[in-house]
Amino acid sequence: MTMGLPKRSxxxxxxxxxxxxxxxxxxxxxxxxxxxxxxxxxxxxxDEKPLPTVEPPRRPHR
Structure with missing residues (x-):
């Protein structure tokens, strides 16, 4: 019997x-x-495009 990590679903x-x-x-x-x-x-x-990435949050204008 092998003991290991619990299975994840x-x-x-x-x-x-x-x-x-x-x-x-x-x-x-x-x-x-x-x-x-x-x-x-x-x-x-x-011309398949790459997966888009997250844009950094915009800084509010001062």
Whole structure:
């Protein structure tokens, strides 16, 4: 009998990813919808775009 780490389910991984996304959104680390839309529209084309990355939060104007 092998003792090891408890098995994780895909639900655990999904919940972890959702919680991470909520934390990022709360911190203002967002990807604009237009960039996601352009990325998805480029799938399976010769000019497929890379996965968009999070933009740093904008500083308020003084």
């Amino acid at each position: 895909w639900e655990d991984d999904d919940l972890e990813a959702i919680e991470e996304g909520i934390e990022q959104a709360d911190a203002g680390q967002l990807i604009p919808f237009e960039r996601i839309k352009d990325w998805v529209a480029s799938w399976d084309t010769p």
